[in-house]
Amino acid sequence: MNSHFEAFKTRAEAVSAEVHRFTGKEEALAFILAFLKEAGVSDAPECGAVWSAGPFLEGARSEELRAKVPGLTFEVTREGSAAAKVGISQMDWAIAGTGTLVQDATGVEKRLVSTLPPIHVALIGADRILEDMGGVLERLRPDQLNYISFITGPSRTADIERVLTIGVHGPGRLIIVVVDAFEEVTA
Amino acid sequence: MHVENEVIFRDAAAKALLDPQLRANFRRAMDGLISKRLAQFPDPRDLQDLRDLSTAIRSRSLLNLPELLEQFEAKATENGIQVHWAETCEEANELILGILRSKGARTLVKGKSMVSEEMHLNDFLERHGIEALESDLGEYIIQLDGETPSHIIMPAIHKNKDQIARQFSQKIKDAKYTEDVDELTAMARKVLRQKFLEADAGLSGVNFAVAETGTLCLVENEGNGRMSTHVPPLHIAVMGLEKVVARLEEVAPLYAILTRSATGQAVSTYFNLITAPRGAGEMDGPQEVHLVILDNGRSRIYADPQLRATLRCIRCGACMNHCPVYTRVGGHAYEAVYPGPIGKILTPQMEGVGVRHDLIHGSSLCGACAEVCPVEIPIPEILVRLRREATHEDAGSNVAGKGTGRTAIEDWTWRIWALVLKRPALYRVAIWFATRFGKALPAGAPLIRNWTRSRTKPVPAHRSLQERMRAEGGRHD
Incomplete structure (x- = not known):
């Protein structure tokens, strides 16, 4: 059990992210399937889902998911992401102190699925939650990675009368799926 | 010699004071920002520790500025970022126009960048047939009305939602009149999303540049900043030459104090570390990343040991939010790209202390700005120094326009x-x-x-x- 989870959840929810925790991969996948259905993901226009597949998904599983969810694709393009309703990606680290997700986003598809669709579902292993930013910067070195994203909650602005508005250019909803037994399934 | 054609802050400020709507808009916004910042720093000792650390980092960076810039350029170039140097705003504008033309780009979508405001880049590009569209919500609002930012963090804070509702219903095609902030935001999102997908190039500012890794750090909340850096096929970043720090570790405390001081957030929604353009075999993302490093008087400021503190600024805007003058007259009265206390010391040093001596004197020297500054810039002391510079031609001084403010x-x-x-x-x-x-x-x-x-x-x-x-x-x- 990761001792930082509760702090992470509190901070992430304070900035309007939704946090769910599951013990294993199967439970997490079942949740994502149900969520995609509930969100109305289908092969109709503007209703698709784009998944920037990480180690969390083996090839066989992605075939199975694609069969179950019409409109879900693992081939991420700029246009596809812009037209999608949900983007799904796997994160590398999280920061408990601020409720932040961190991702080596060298592959541009990871940036596209977390920016363009109105809903972003982010997967993260519970043991990947670190205390602070310093710990992350020791592990993710930008001299080896083209792009690193730190994401804390959904897109927001307060440019009109300082009224908080969620979902400006980026997603209006950020669903964080924390999985306890993450490493063993991705090893 | 006395410089003619000066801008009179006193008159503009007197006019602004007569506008009750403007005063109400600023008062409410600034009160909100002040209390949000305070909530982020419950323990004054913790705040002071973080200020000490941030001040030390910025001071040390400036002490080694030439070496750090060289190191940064070498590293960024090695990573595939194309680095350009511009001594003046004109040079920077020409450089960007050249980059855009070499790629046949006709449209540029912009994330928020105060340096691009300093360059008056939008006007310049429009004159040369290139559409430059602001995508930050606040910047978009003021661009629709042909205005300049009234605050460096919240550029449209001088307007209230009724004014924005009227403006959107008149200027956005097929827009209905609404005073609902969520609906107004959604309208802007719709227009800008299309522009993002069509744009030939994206432009962004830079909050910190890391010398050891050649990385550009970008702080933002809306997502338009990151979109500007990876949705269009070309990314151009602009920054002032003071933005560089030596090591990645130094970014964490600066980032922590920046967002807390600016908007009272523990962190911003997005923090992006950009090191290289798209990799081999990738279909999306910028094919090229260019960085234009602007001087525009900064190396002159750097040369003076006392005035150098001006360059420690991390552009949080806290000095504005706490300034009794700024909160009453608003940002436009300064008729400067950078308003408020930091603008009062930065603008005259860039444009000449004689031309803008109205700004140097537009202060009661109350010291509120220096008290909240996250990098402890002694703004009142610098103002006093510049008051002397405006009327004296001291031999050792390197200040732009020294002695020209004497009538x-x-x-x-x-x-x-x-x-x-x-x-x-x-x-x-x-x-x-x-x-x-x-x-x-x-x-x-x-x-x-x-x-x-x-x-x-x-x-x-x-x-x-x-x-x-x-x-x-x-x-x-």
Whole structure:
């Protein structure tokens, strides 16, 4: 059990992210399937889902998911992401102190699925939650990675009368799926 | 020599004070920002520790600035970022136009960048047939009305939602009138999303540049910043040459104090570390990343050990939010790209202390700005220094426009003053007249009224000290 989870959840929810925790991969996948259905993901226009597949998904599983969810694709393009309703990606680290997700986003598809669709579902292993930013910067070195994203909650602005508005250019909803037994399934 | 054609902050400020809507908009927004910042720093000792650390990091970066810039350029170039240097805004604009033209780009979508405001890049590109569209919500709002930012963090804060509702319904195609902030935001999102997908290039600012890794750090909340850096096929970043820090570890405390001081957030929604363009075999993302590093007077500021502190600024805007002058007159009265206290020391150093001596004097020196500055820039001390620079031509000084803020009246006043003080007989005559007739001088007389406009007229004593000493004798008890 990761001792930082509760702090992470509190901070992430304070900035309007939704946090769910599951013990294993199967439970997490079942949740994502149900969520995609509930969100109305289908092969109709503007209703698709784009998944920037990480180690969390083996090839066989992605075939199975694609069969179950019409409109879900693992081939991420700029246009596809812009037209999608949900983007799904796997994160590398999280920061408990601020409720932040961190991702080596060298592959541009990871940036596209977390920016363009109105809903972003982010997967993260519970043991990947670190205390602070310093710990992350020791592990993710930008001299080896083209792009690193730190994401804390959904897109927001307060440019009109300082009224908080969620979902400006980026997603209006950020669903964080924390999985306890993450490493063993991705090893 | 006195410089003509100066901008008079005092008049613009007086006009702004007569606009109750403007004052209400600023008052409410600034009060909100002040309390949000305070909530982020519950323990004043923690705040001071973080300020000390941030000040040390920025000071040390500036101490090694030339070496760090060289190191940064070498590393960024190695990573595939194309680095360009511009001494003036004109050069920077031409560089960007050249990059856009070489790629056949016709449209540029922009994330928020104050340096691009400094360059007046949008106007320049429009004149050369390239559409430059602001995508930050606040910047988009003011661009629709052809205005400039009134705050460096919240550019449209001078407008309230009714004004924005009217503006959107008139200027956005097929827009209905609504005062609902969520709906207004959604309208802007729709227009801008299309533009993002069509744009040939994206532009962003830079919050910190890391020398050891050649990385550009970008802080933002809306997502438009990151979209500008990876949705269009070309990314151009612009930054002032002071933005570099030595090591990645130094970014964490600066970022922590930046967002807390600026908007009272523990962190921003997005923090992006950009090191290289798209990799081999990738279909999306920028094919090229260019960085334009602008001087525009910064190396001149750097050369002065005291004024160098100006360059520590991380552009959080806290000095504005806490300034009793700014919060009453708003940002536009300054008629400068950077308003508020930081603008009062930065603008005259860039444009000349003579041209903008109105700004140097537009301060009560209350010190609120220095008290909240996350990198402890002694703004009041620098203002006092610049006041001297505006009227003196000190040999050792490197300040732009030094001595050009001295008016003929000021010049003659000091000459007469010196003439009188050097001659005791003349001095006694002058004092005799002042004590006898000073009271009779009307408060509205020329010259006197500059003082009496907002103060009561000082009345000289009936008798001078010399006269009283002679008449009453000195007491030495």
